[in-house]
Amino acid sequence: MSLAETPTPATAPAPVPSMAAAYWRLQRSELRLVLGRRRNLVLLLGLAAVPLLLGLVLFFTQDTALDGQGPAFLGRVTGNGLFLVVASVFLCLPFLLPLTIGIASGDAIAGEASAGTLRYLLTVPVGRTRLLLVKAVGALAFAAAAVSAIAVVGLVAGAALFGVHDVTLLSGDTVPLGAGALRVLAVVAYVGLSLTGLVAVGLFFSTLTEVPVGAMAATVVVAIVSGVLDTIPALSSIHPALLTHHWLDFAEFLRLEPDWAVIGGGLAVQAAWVAIFGALAWSRFTTADVTS
Amino acid sequence: MTAPAVTVDPASASGDLPGADAGSAVQTRALTKRFRSGQVAVDGIDLSVPRGAVYGFLGPNGSGKTTTIRMVLGLVRPTSGTSWLLGSPEPATVLSRVGALVEGPGFHPYLTGRANLLRLDAADATADPRTAARRASEALERVGLLAAEGKPYRQYSLGMKQRLGLAAALLRPRELLVLDEPTNGLDPQGTREVRLLIRELAQAGTTVLVSSHLLGEIEQVCTHLGIMSRGRLLLQGPRSVLDQRGVTRVMVTVAPGHVATAAGVLRVLGLDVSAEDHALNAELGALEPARIPAALVHAGVDVVGFEVRRPSLEQVFVDLTGEGFDVAR
Ligand SMILES: Nc1ncnc2c1ncn2[C@@H]1O[C@H](COP(=O)(O)OP(=O)(O)O)[C@@H](O)[C@H]1O
Ligand SMILES: [Mg+2]
Numbered sequence: 001m002s003l004a005e006t007p008t009p010a011t012a013p014a015p016v017p018s019m020a021a022a023y024w025r026l027q028r029s030e031l032r033l034v035l036g037r038r039r040n041l042v043l044l045l046g047l048a049a050v051p052l053l054l055g056l057v058l059f060f061t062q063d064t065a066l067d068g069q070g071p072a073f074l075g076r077v078t079g080n081g082l083f084l085v086v087a088s089v090f091l092c093l094p095f096l097l098p099l100t101i102g103i104a105s106g107d108a109i110a111g112e113a114s115a116g117t118l119r120y121l122l123t124v125p126v127g128r129t130r131l132l133l134v135k136a137v138g139a140l141a142f143a144a145a146a147v148s149a150i151a152v153v154g155l156v157a158g159a160a161l162f163g164v165h166d167v168t169l170l171s172g173d174t175v176p177l178g179a180g181a182l183r184v185l186a187v188v189a190y191v192g193l194s195l196t197g198l199v200a201v202g203l204f205f206s207t208l209t210e211v212p213v214g215a216m217a218a219t220v221v222v223a224i225v226s227g228v229l230d231t232i233p234a235l236s237s238i239h240p241a242l243l244t245h246h247w248l249d250f251a252e253f254l255r256l257e258p259d260w261a262v263i264g265g266g267l268a269v270q271a272a273w274v275a276i277f278g279a280l281a282w283s284r285f286t287t288a289d290v291t292s
Numbered sequence: 293m294t295a296p297a298v299t300v301d302p303a304s305a306s307g308d309l310p311g312a313d314a315g316s317a318v319q320t321r322a323l324t325k326r327f328r329s330g331q332v333a334v335d336g337i338d339l340s341v342p343r344g345a346v347y348g349f350l351g352p353n354g355s356g357k358t359t360t361i362r363m364v365l366g367l368v369r370p371t372s373g374t375s376w377l378l379g380s381p382e383p384a385t386v387l388s389r390v391g392a393l394v395e396g397p398g399f400h401p402y403l404t405g406r407a408n409l410l411r412l413d414a415a416d417a418t419a420d421p422r423t424a425a426r427r428a429s430e431a432l433e434r435v436g437l438l439a440a441e442g443k444p445y446r447q448y449s450l451g452m453k454q455r456l457g458l459a460a461a462l463l464r465p466r467e468l469l470v471l472d473e474p475t476n477g478l479d480p481q482g483t484r485e486v487r488l489l490i491r492e493l494a495q496a497g498t499t500v501l502v503s504s505h506l507l508g509e510i511e512q513v514c515t516h517l518g519i520m521s522r523g524r525l526l527l528q529g530p531r532s533v534l535d536q537r538g539v540t541r542v543m544v545t546v547a548p549g550h551v552a553t554a555a556g557v558l559r560v561l562g563l564d565v566s567a568e569d570h571a572l573n574a575e576l577g578a579l580e581p582a583r584i585p586a587a588l589v590h591a592g593v594d595v596v597g598f599e600v601r602r603p604s605l606e607q608v609f610v611d612l613t614g615e616g617f618d619v620a621r
Contacts, residue, residue: 022417029414038402116398120460123365123394124415125387290367 023130030138034104040142043100044149050096051088051154058084059161073170073254080165081158082184086254088154089147089191093247097146098223101195104142105202106215108135109285113210113292128286132203136278139199147192155184173256183253190250194266197243197273198223204281210292240265243273316376317341317468317499318364323373325359333359335523336373341501341516346494348510349503350605351520357503358395360520361472365392378468388418391466393474397457401446405437405456408445412460419464431459436485450477458489469493471502475509487513507605519609526612538603538611540576542584547594554593561587576600 017025034040058077074090077083109132112118121131158164167180175183202219209215226244229235239245246266252258318341325334334356341347351357362368364375366383378386399408409428413419419427432438435455440448448456454477461469471490475483490500490513504510511517518528527537542563546554551567558565561584563574581600588595603611 016418017421019417025414025421026417029411033400033403033411115400116396117400118398119362119367119394120392120398120412121415122367123387123390123392124412125366125384126415126417127384287369289362289369291362 023134026126026130027134027137030134031141034138034142035145040104043103044145047092047096047100047146048149048153050092051084051150052157054088054091055081055084055154055157055161073251076168077158078162080167081160081162082155082164082167082180084158084162085151085154085184086187086250088150089188089250090248092150093191094227095224097191097195098198098220100146101139101143101198102202102216102219102223104146105139105199106206106217106219107212108139108203109206110209110212110215111206113290114212116292118292119290122290129282132207132282132285135206136199136203136281139203140196143195143199144192147188147195151188169256170251170254171256186253187250190253190263190266191247194247194250194270197270197277200274200277200281201243204277204284207281207285207288241269241272243269245269315342317343317345317378318347318376318470318501320360320364320375321373323360323363323375324371325356325363325368326371332523334363334370337520337523337525339364339375339518339525340528341499343499344494344497345516346490346500346502346514347516347518348514349501349518349520350507350511351503351505353505355505355520356523357505357520358472361392361394361470361501361503365390365394365470367394388416388464389467390470391461391463391468392470392472393457393461394470394472396473396476397453397460399445399453399456399460402444404442404444405448405452405459406432406441408456409460409463413463416464427463428459431462434462434489435459451479451482454478454482458486466498468499468501471500473503473505475504475506483509486510507609511605517605519605519612521609521613521615527608534603534605534608538608540603541601542574542576542581543597543599543601544572544584544588544595545570545597546572546588547596550593553591554588554595557587557591557593558584570596 055077073083073086077087109118112121122128126134164177164181166174166177167183168174169183198219201222202215205215205218206212223244226242230239230242230245246262246269249262249266252262318339320337320339322336322338323334324332324336326332337356337360339349339360349357349360359368363370364377364383365387366377374381375383377383378389380386383390399405400411403411406428409431410424413424413428414421429438429441432441435458437452437455437459440452445453445456454474458471458474461471469490474486474490478486487510490502490510494500494513494515502510502514514531516528516530517534519526527533544554544558548570551570551572554572555565555567558572558574561579563577563579565572565574567573585595585598609615
């Protein structure tokens with residue numbers, strides 16, 4: 001450590017950055033941290049591999065390997081590359097996407113706590129509400145990146161392997177390519193928004209512990225348990241409120257006349273989960289002792 | 293045993309001051325933390341760190357130093373009591389003027405040292421982004437880490453990690469530095485460098501609150517001391533307080549044959565002497581030490597050695613608690 005005086009050039013008192021500028025500076029740093037982290041990049045690559053592998057399998061078997069299984073759009077992939085996007089998203093929804101979301105959101109606060117960086121952020125100081133918001137936006141951005149990775153690779157692989165054509169909807173009607181592509185985009189957007197509730201759940205768990213793996217696992221378990229409960233007929237009265245119940249309603253966009261009530265209902269349930277678990281995360285994080 | 297709560301600083305002795313003392317960089321009033329486990333980590337302490345002081349916050353492992361610092365910085369909520377940081381009861385409003393190192397460094401392992409500093413700077417809403425790179429370089433230079441700034445943090449040695457923690461505390465000019473065990477993991481050379489750094493910062497006017505569980509390591513640079521044991525502040529005040537607390541002894545070594553004469557001289561000065569070979573040993577009491585050699589020489593005694601032994605911090609601690617300076621719980 002040098003004893004030499006570090007000369008500080010005489011500067012005019014630095015202007016204090018505006019609140020918005022200060023917020024976005026931290027938000028950019030957070031996005032770089034989340035999207036630049038090798039583990040997260042590997043996750044994105046893994047998700048991106050799904051449409052590629054699925055496309056290649058279907059291309060080389062050139063048959064209807066998935067015909068008769070699952071929803072009707074699975075069988076249409078070989079006829080229209082656009083459906084590779086939908087089929088890939090469908091395959092990732094039950095487990096791979098919840099896993100990705102669980103890792104990103106469970107790590108948000110708990111990861112900083114376990115690295116010992118949380119106490120240093122808070123003494124910078126960063127307000128706890130601001131930090132939670134920055135972390136939430138970071139986790140949501142990662143969720144968006146995950147869904148986009150599947151969609152973009154699905155689109156490129158689908159177009160390359162099967163070409164893109166006018167879209168034959170589930171009802172058998174055909175819409176022109178442009179309108180069809182828009183519908184596929186809507187499917188992707190709906191799936192992305194369907195994951196926001198899980199992000200909020202993960203964020204809440206993340207405020208409870210200094211062990212990120214615990215928060216990640218708990219978040220994935222919530223998604224899986226929700227899926228299991230959704231299959232038990234005796235619980236049908238609570239099904240509509242379940243986190244995962246409306247996830248497959250993206251299929252509405254593949255009908256001639258999407259039922260906007262169904263779509264709106266699905267998004268409203270997500271909004272409710274976001275509100276409840278966002279509030280829980282906030283009340284916990286703004287009052288908790290930071291002893292990590 | 294219950295340790296006696298001895299507070300020497302008159303500013304905090306009254307205990308019923310209405311608010312923060314404007315002269316204090318850190319002030320607490322009956323600050324208490326009981327963890328959910330039931331453990332009372334901090335038990336009603338009245339800390340008072342004057343501005344401009346280098347305050348050595350000493351105590352064995354587990355005595356409550358870190359918990360106190362966490363409460364002062366707003367990381368942990370006190371169970372009861374209050375604290376003021378730079379005169380403010382709301383730490384968040386003044387923390388940008390405070391550099392902190394709490395319970396060891398904490399950084400993202402896969403980011404470089406430099407990237408870690410820039411991350412912290414990005415979090416600082418009052419920092420000027422245009423000067424971030426320069427300030428990071430200056431802080432790294434100051435702790436001797438510039439050469440390793442591009443290495444990922446996980447490849448740092450313990451000492452390098454500690455240095456990066458210090459660099460983070462020095463990212464901006466600070467009025468107060470709170471350094472919790474800054475010498476942990478450092479080799480003797482690193483420890484010396486930290487002491488020099490503290491001295492240098494203090495000379496520039498920064499108040500420093502520095503904790504350690506190793507009594508000797510930072511004692512030398514401190515102008516003030518506070519001694520913790522089992523969650524209580526046993527003693528605090530200017531360093532000279534120590535001399536009043538413990539027993540100062542004098543050791544006189546004389547030429548063979550002069551022992552009896554020397555003992556007589558010391559007794560005349562009012563000292564209770566015990567002799568061993570050529571060495572005489574006595575409690576100094578209120579006597580001015582300079583009078584002893586003068587009186588001996590005057591009586592024709594050949595003085596070979598003369599030494600005043602001030603009480604060591606360790607001795608004071610043992611006197612206060614009746615315990616050794618070990619982990620108390
Ligand atoms: N989060 C916690 N929960 C329960 N007890 C704690 C917690 N943190 C610290 N303690 C206890 O409080 C006491 C004081 O700890 P600490 O403030 O870290 O001491 P020091 O920094 O002086 O070593 C110790 O007995 C410790 O075990
Ligand atoms: Mg400690």
